[in-house]
Amino acid sequence: MESIGVLMLCPMSAYLEQELQSRFNLFKLWTVPQKPQFLKEHASSIRAVVGNAAAGADAELISALPKLEIVSSYSVGVDKIDLDKCREKGIRVTYTPDVLTEDVADLAIGLILAVLRRLCASDRYVRSGAWKKGDFRLTTKFTGKTVGIIGLGRIGMAVAKRAEAFNCPISYYSRRAKPDIQYTYYPSVVELASNCDILVVACPLNEETWHIINRGVIDALGPKGVLINIGRGPHVDEPELVSALVEGRLGGAGLDVYEKEPEIPEELFGLENVVLLPHVGSGTVETRTAMADLVIGNLEAHFLNKPLLTPLV
Amino acid sequence: MSARENVNIPSGNEEEADHRPLVLVHRLPRFVLPFDMRTTFRLLDPISSAADEPPQDFLSRHAPSIRALITVGPAPVNADLLDLLPSVRLVVGSSAGVDHIDLNECRRRGIAVTNAGSAFSEDVADYAVALLLDVFRRISAADRFVRSGSWPRKPEYPLGFKLGGKRVGIVGLGSIGSEVAKRLVAFGCRIAYNSRNKKPSAPYTYHANVCDLAVNSDVIVVCCALTKETHHIINKDVMTGLGKGGVIINVGRGALIDEKELVQYLTRGEIGGAGLDLFEKEPDVPKELFTLDNVVLSPHRAGLTTESFEAVREVITANLNAFFSNKPLLSPVQYE
Numbered sequence: 167m168e169s170i171g172v173l174m175l176c177p178m179s180a181y182l183e184q185e186l187q188s189r190f191n192l193f194k195l196w197t198v199p200q201k202p203q204f205l206k207e208h209a210s211s212i213r214a215v216v217g218n219a220a221a222g223a224d225a226e227l228i229s230a231l232p233k234l235e236i237v238s239s240y241s242v243g244v245d246k247i248d249l250d251k252c253r254e255k256g257i258r259v260t261y262t263p264d265v266l267t268e269d270v271a272d273l274a275i276g277l278i279l280a281v282l283r284r285l286c287a288s289d290r291y292v293r294s295g296a297w298k299k300g301d302f303r304l305t306t307k308f309t310g311k312t313v314g315i316i317g318l319g320r321i322g323m324a325v326a327k328r329a330e331a332f333n334c335p336i337s338y339y340s341r342r343a344k345p346d347i348q349y350t351y352y353p354s355v356v357e358l359a360s361n362c363d364i365l366v367v368a369c370p371l372n373e374e375t376w377h378i379i380n381r382g383v384i385d386a387l388g389p390k391g392v393l394i395n396i397g398r399g400p401h402v403d404e405p406e407l408v409s410a411l412v413e414g415r416l417g418g419a420g421l422d423v424y425e426k427e428p429e430i431p432e433e434l435f436g437l438e439n440v441v442l443l444p445h446v447g448s449g450t451v452e453t454r455t456a457m458a459d460l461v462i463g464n465l466e467a468h469f470l471n472k473p474l475l476t477p478l479v
Numbered sequence: 480m481s482a483r484e485n486v487n488i489p490s491g492n493e494e495e496a497d498h499r500p501l502v503l504v505h506r507l508p509r510f511v512l513p514f515d516m517r518t519t520f521r522l523l524d525p526i527s528s529a530a531d532e533p534p535q536d537f538l539s540r541h542a543p544s545i546r547a548l549i550t551v552g553p554a555p556v557n558a559d560l561l562d563l564l565p566s567v568r569l570v571v572g573s574s575a576g577v578d579h580i581d582l583n584e585c586r587r588r589g590i591a592v593t594n595a596g597s598a599f600s601e602d603v604a605d606y607a608v609a610l611l612l613d614v615f616r617r618i619s620a621a622d623r624f625v626r627s628g629s630w631p632r633k634p635e636y637p638l639g640f641k642l643g644g645k646r647v648g649i650v651g652l653g654s655i656g657s658e659v660a661k662r663l664v665a666f667g668c669r670i671a672y673n674s675r676n677k678k679p680s681a682p683y684t685y686h687a688n689v690c691d692l693a694v695n696s697d698v699i700v701v702c703c704a705l706t707k708e709t710h711h712i713i714n715k716d717v718m719t720g721l722g723k724g725g726v727i728i729n730v731g732r733g734a735l736i737d738e739k740e741l742v743q744y745l746t747r748g749e750i751g752g753a754g755l756d757l758f759e760k761e762p763d764v765p766k767e768l769f770t771l772d773n774v775v776l777s778p779h780r781a782g783l784t785t786e787s788f789e790a791v792r793e794v795i796t797a798n799l800n801a802f803f804s805n806k807p808l809l810s811p812v813q814y815e
Binding site for chain 1: 601602604605606608609610612613615616617618619621622623624625626630631635636638639640641642643661662664665666667761762763764769775776777778779780783784785786787788
């Protein structure tokens, strides 16, 4: 398989790079000085693309790679891939569901606790020496608060299961109510937001869910409400979110994703009721290894004419 | 009987008698009683009431009528204090721990002691999980990284560790420890514990000593009471047993851990990380810890939320009301 050209779109994992390099003819797009030149020279040998949450095979790239057979994403979110175009051209698409579900759900709860209990602010308080001059203030209890989840897929359900262990009543919004689920369903995000203390975004990003957290939802969540985003940056109307936080119209936010990563609105840096993470939802040694193994496993299966491990298209 | 007997009708100008029971507030200057209880009780506070009078004299003067006292924060209740207050029959603790109260002295003198019951338990358990998630997933370190503006320059941030499947050893399976266990089960952790006595109803593996627990754990969560026996229960043998990848979370008391050793183990990389809400000499924190990203530091806040404060105010009020009306106390400390 060493002659098979695989194009990796951006740095994502040294382990994955090594493994791909040892099996295939690996091209690293970010090391290429002139993209058009590179594509002219090598396009005809590239049969696979490896992308992630930050970069995917869009229509332009797919058109430039006539021999493309498979897109293997190092992520569960596939909003950066032109899925319709892949279907049209018979290009397979694989992703990394399940292996990262627990870590993302763990992080959602970690963010809730960090915001409500002011963990990062407290840690700063100690490190700055401020504790010597006085105690930090009281914070807000998590146990028993109502958690509203947008999207009750694998990750949403895992968040619910964890929140239940803290005696949190669970409610949710999704396109349709789920028949065997005991949680309270709301047919709109605004109604969900009006009736929960903590709102968690856990749905896929697509045309319908773009800016699903808008001014109306933020107002409904209110000055005591907390927003947790473990989905995609574009789920949230970011300028609206920032002004709501700065003006105190929203109680707090725990964010792992942003509209224009790695850029983050600087107004958020001064806020104590906000926790900011650099897109680390699946960022554990164990899970990233499992994700890389899935990418490799899917590519090998494809080129050996075996069934794909985790196909989406 | 005649309907014309003289009846003594009080005139409207008489002052109403103050029927509020008297309670002494015993605190260190740094601390204040955080709730207003004056509608129900007449509070005596030697620090704020008597600016010029030495506290000892103030206490001696009022001693005969002081039957109950509330402790705020870690103000010690010991033989010296009790000698000044021979009428005291009730000590009301307002914190989760009672290690600042000499229980033997109280028992010897026939003084009942009440604690905060489970008013703080859920919040402390929440916080233990919070610290654990923070250490494993580097939440505070990553937030620092982002706020320093470093993300655009260093796109790959160091990875954390998966919590699911990890073995968590809980030291002390009381009301706090059992709430911690219940929460961590939902994250896929495997729970074991050490306690003075095995708890037959607990569905977790029991280890008779803390070293055994540590050897078989990836994480140790310390949530037991501080007593003579548990002082420095987390010592270097336990830390060695826990090993290089191991994480320690402390929501009990600072003195449960040999802090000097802990700092050594952390700075030498001989354990994996720590989440610490308490220290041996608060508010002093060993500054060697300030440069470590695998350590999360917290200023003794695990139990303290607006909700738990409301709950503890209710417990304190209920205990005092019960005492002053000769009814059973709500949350008496059981002497062993």
